[in-house]
Amino acid sequence: MADPLQAVQRLLGLRQLSLLDELPAALTDTAPLLDAVEITVLLVDYEQIALWPLTGDASRTTDSVRINDTAAGRSFTSARPVRHDDPADLLLWLPLVHGAERLGVLRVRLSAEPDDGYQGLTVIAALLAELISSRRFYGDAVEHTRRRLPMQLAAEIIWNQLPPLSFTAHDTTITAVLEPSYNVGGDAFDYAANGTTLHIALFDTVGHGITASALTTLTLNTYRNARRCGLSLTDTYRSIDKWVRNQHPGAFVTAILAELDTRTGLYQRISAGHPAELLLRDGGSLPPLPTPTALPLGLAHMRTRPPGVTRHTLRRGDTLLLYTDGITESRSADGELFGLNRLSEFVTTAKARGLPPAEIMRQLIHTIVSYEEGELRDDATAAMLQWHPEAYQEP
Known part of the structure; x- marks a missing residue:
């Protein structure tokens, strides 16, 4: 059963106890509380060409989503929620924005339409943006995700x-x-x-x-x-x-x-x-x-x-x-x-x-x-x- 408040409380607990490497697993555990099958953070690379999943594993190769001509990209560039192009697929992209800084997007695949018109998920996305920004300097998970080439x-x-x-x-x-x-x-x-x-x-x-x-x-x-x-x-x-x-x-x-x-x-x-x-x-x-x-x-x-x-x-x-x-x-x-x-x-x-x-x-x-x-x-x-x-x- 969906419980957005408990989801928020669980994610808030990550502020003091966890590194960003642990965020993907925490989102998997939190997904049922939001009637979601999948919740994934994708961060923009340094060249702002594509969005890459935050996996918590620097050696793992993951598939990216290009910004141009995709639903994920439209969410990133407009800073607004965007539904997947297929109406039968309950896939939603939400912008991850800290202040005015565009960090990436949140990919959420739902098992049912939310009753609040995505308001609860928008709060979750804002909370995740805050977590990523405040904890990015305590480890290299964000840098491992954003860098697609060796940096001089x-x-x-x-x-x-x-x-x-x-x-x-x-x-x-x-x-x-x-x-x-x-x-x-x-x-x-x-x-x-x-x-x-x-x-x-x-x-x-x-x-x-x-x-x-x-x-x-x-x-x-x-x-x-x-x-x-x-x-x-x-x-x-x-x-x-x-x-x-x-x-x-x-x-x-x-x-x-x-x-x-x-x-x-x-x-x-x-x-x-x-x-x-x-x-x-x-x-x-x-x-x-x-x-x-x-x-x-x-x-x-x-x-x-x-x-x-x-x-x-x-x-x-x-x-x-x-x-x-x-x-x-x-x-x-x-x-x-x-x-x-x-x-x-x-x-x-x-x-x-x-x-x-x-x-x-x-x-x-x-x-x-x-x-x-x-x-x-x-x-x-x-x-x-x-x-x-x-x-x-x-x-």
Whole structure:
């Protein structure tokens, strides 16, 4: 007999007593309490191509479900429950979302239609997403599931430094992507919401491999240190520049260091030798903000004047896309650059189709990889910021 409350209580007990390796067996035991024949967690791989079952056994080969053109994929990309295409099969896919981060999906094969219209299963999916996120760092079950290729050390270092790919708070949404997933070394992003200020930064380090990842790590953590010390954008720039120059003489990092006042939409940033953001409004793109306004981090001693801070007031629904040159300078087989116009057209079209921000970014990075026929010449990283306040008056 179904007993959703007992199922919740049993799963809650895993928070303190179990590792994620034990989750598949726990779900098998819990399934009858939900009138389910099968309950399986599937996690998205690093390249966001397919969903892979969490088995608790790193050596076990399991069948994946591709994201594109499947019911499971539709649940993942839309963050909504989706029934299997065959109405005679009581197979349901539910999104596993922690905050705004898309972890994967929950596959549930039912023995009977639930009386509550999947409400109880939705609670179970939310609880499992919380369990996976809170306990993923105590073992390697999640990493064993998500990794489909050996990860290079430089990429390991970078991924362990980054915040979740997606975040929503204070009327803002941020979502980011990085490629090549298993060999990235010089690119990184960061964000933080403190009160009504949203901080966001994008970094592109010179070089590749372990040397670049070491410089990126220093840059990222110096940025966080300056931010947490309450430094202004200008002083943050100076602090990072000082440490890059002292620890890696001759090296440099291009960057955008930005802050958004989530009450007023005031966007302030320093462009340290970095490409200008793409600013989208009302289905089109606006003229780019001035760039650069400062020399790359590590080279500021070559100029006497302080870094320039650009200020721009956003309107409700505006979208900013920060990107590294690996996006726009990717090349087709005949050498044609992907370019800013193609980037703007892609994002504008995707927004017009009503795709969620995280899905826009997933499809963008796959488009870039495809454009270079699967072999990226440079790290390609992008971060999208959307401002959508409820209480807002047009200026």
